[in-house]
Amino acid sequence: MNDFFSMVLTFFIISNPVGCSPAVIALIKDFDFEHQKRIMLRETIAAFLLALFFQYAGGMFLDQLLIQPYVVKMCGGILLIIISLRMIFPPPHAHDVQKERVKKEPIIVPIATPLIAGPALLTMIMVYSQQVANPLVLTSALVVTWIGVGTVLIGAPYFNRFIGQRGLDVLERLMGMVLTLLAVDMIVGGLKLFGGTL
Amino acid sequence: MTLFTIAFTLFLIMDPIGNVTPFLNMTEDFSSKKRRWIVIREMGIALGFMLFFTFLGEYLFNILNISEVALKISSGLILFLIALQILIPHFDSMRESLPKGEPFFTPLAVPLIAGPSLLTTIMLFTHLEPSVSLMLFSIALAWGAATAVLFFSEKLQGILGINGLQVCENLMGMILILLAIQRFMDGVGQLLTSG
Numbered sequence A: 001m002n003d004f005f006s007m008v009l010t011f012f013i014i015s016n017p018v019g020c021s022p023a024v025i026a027l028i029k030d031f032d033f034e035h036q037k038r039i040m041l042r043e044t045i046a047a048f049l050l051a052l053f054f055q056y057a058g059g060m061f062l063d064q065l066l067i068q069p070y071v072v073k074m075c076g077g078i079l080l081i082i083i084s085l086r087m088i089f090p091p092p093h094a095h096d097v098q099k100e101r102v103k104k105e106p107i108i109v110p111i112a113t114p115l116i117a118g119p120a121l122l123t124m125i126m127v128y129s130q131q132v133a134n135p136l137v138l139t140s141a142l143v144v145t146w147i148g149v150g151t152v153l154i155g156a157p158y159f160n161r162f163i164g165q166r167g168l169d170v171l172e173r174l175m176g177m178v179l180t181l182l183a184v185d186m187i188v189g190g191l192k193l194f195g196g197t198l
Numbered sequence B: 001m002t003l004f005t006i007a008f009t010l011f012l013i014m015d016p017i018g019n020v021t022p023f024l025n026m027t028e029d030f031s032s033k034k035r036r037w038i039v040i041r042e043m044g045i046a047l048g049f050m051l052f053f054t055f056l057g058e059y060l061f062n063i064l065n066i067s068e069v070a071l072k073i074s075s076g077l078i079l080f081l082i083a084l085q086i087l088i089p090h091f092d093s094m095r096e097s098l099p100k101g102e103p104f105f106t107p108l109a110v111p112l113i114a115g116p117s118l119l120t121t122i123m124l125f126t127h128l129e130p131s132v133s134l135m136l137f138s139i140a141l142a143w144g145a146a147t148a149v150l151f152f153s154e155k156l157q158g159i160l161g162i163n164g165l166q167v168c169e170n171l172m173g174m175i176l177i178l179l180a181i182q183r184f185m186d187g188v189g190q191l192l193t194s195g
Helices: A002-015 A017-028 A033-064 A069-088 A094-101 A111-116 A119-131 A135-154 A156-197 B003-014 B016-026 B032-063 B068-087 B108-113 B116-128 B132-151 B153-193
Strands: none
Touching: A002 A017, A002 A119, A002 A135, A002 A156, A017 A111, A017 A135, A017 A156, A033 A111, A033 A119, A033 A135, A033 A156, A033 B003, A069 A119, A069 A156, A069 B153, A111 A135, A119 A135, A119 B153, A135 A156, A156 B153, B003 B016, B003 B116, B003 B132, B003 B153, B016 B108, B016 B132, B016 B153, B032 B108, B032 B116, B032 B132, B032 B153, B068 B116, B068 B153, B116 B132, B132 B153
16 A cells, blocks of 8 residues: 555656646647646546556567666666756756747647656656556556646646746756655666666 | 567667658658658668668777677667657757758768667677578668658658657657667676676
8 A cells, every 4th residue: 555655656746747837837828728628638638548558568668679677767767867957957948948839739749748748757657567566556556646647737727826936936946856866766776776687 | 689679679760750850841842752752762872871881880890899898888878869859859959950952861861860879779789690681681671661651751740740740759769768778788787797
């Protein structure tokens, strides 16, 4: 049970719906309120399907491409540390670029992936799918996570009004710090596994 | 290594799906017929490069006195940086700033299709895989698939849309980065165990 909640928490932190909110809001701000909610619902479902696909078919891919488990872990860590460092130290003009990137309605890209179900999350799901014996446990953890993610995303427009841009900026930095810790932990874990293979 | 492993890896590194949008942007002013002819010609040039490296890679390997460890680490590093450009769009990518006009030799054949990552991978695989015929067959398979993707690039963009292409591209980038880290760590592991 404990593992279950740690999984849910990890997925939730990595998919980082709160930190993604500013970008998401910038992307959908030109649509009316009802339309925004519809977009968010669709994106949430798309990200979930992607996550499920990686839970069940990810392992097969890895076997065929001769990729070992420790690499998956290291890869998750390396991607995460790049993402988290960009959250703590945002590159100049990053916000402008995100606003300019898509003018038309966003479909799957960039909200479902890479913002929500990004490479780090998908890698993480594959890590767990190798560790957890019963696939249904992982699937239900994903479902529980997605209820939370969906709530945050669909509530993003309200949330923005409530805590304001400054609040979101602070939250993003804090999320970045937590992600950096997770990332280094993953890289170290991967290196330990690597040491075991020598 | 199996046929599927080699062919699929080479196909991923050629990254034809990621090259669809840059290719179509580059050749915006041309007719469909002309575009298809360009694809065939450029892919032919790329195939020439691949075969050149299949047969002379080993020779180059020996003449420059490169170790297998060095090849694995450098090939892993190049692949890693390429995958990072795909996954994290703020990194400057050469695909963003391609000159318009007919591509001849560069930039489509070399380096977008047969780039440094593909050529080092071919060198590595021919070094590791003793069967030349398996290697050639895999290259032909991967090349055929990549050519088909670019040949039908207009239709593909019509079906998937720019967003759909981006989704495929991100998934491919993820697999590429895994391959890159695996290869790099293989090199490091070999270095450590050989003393």
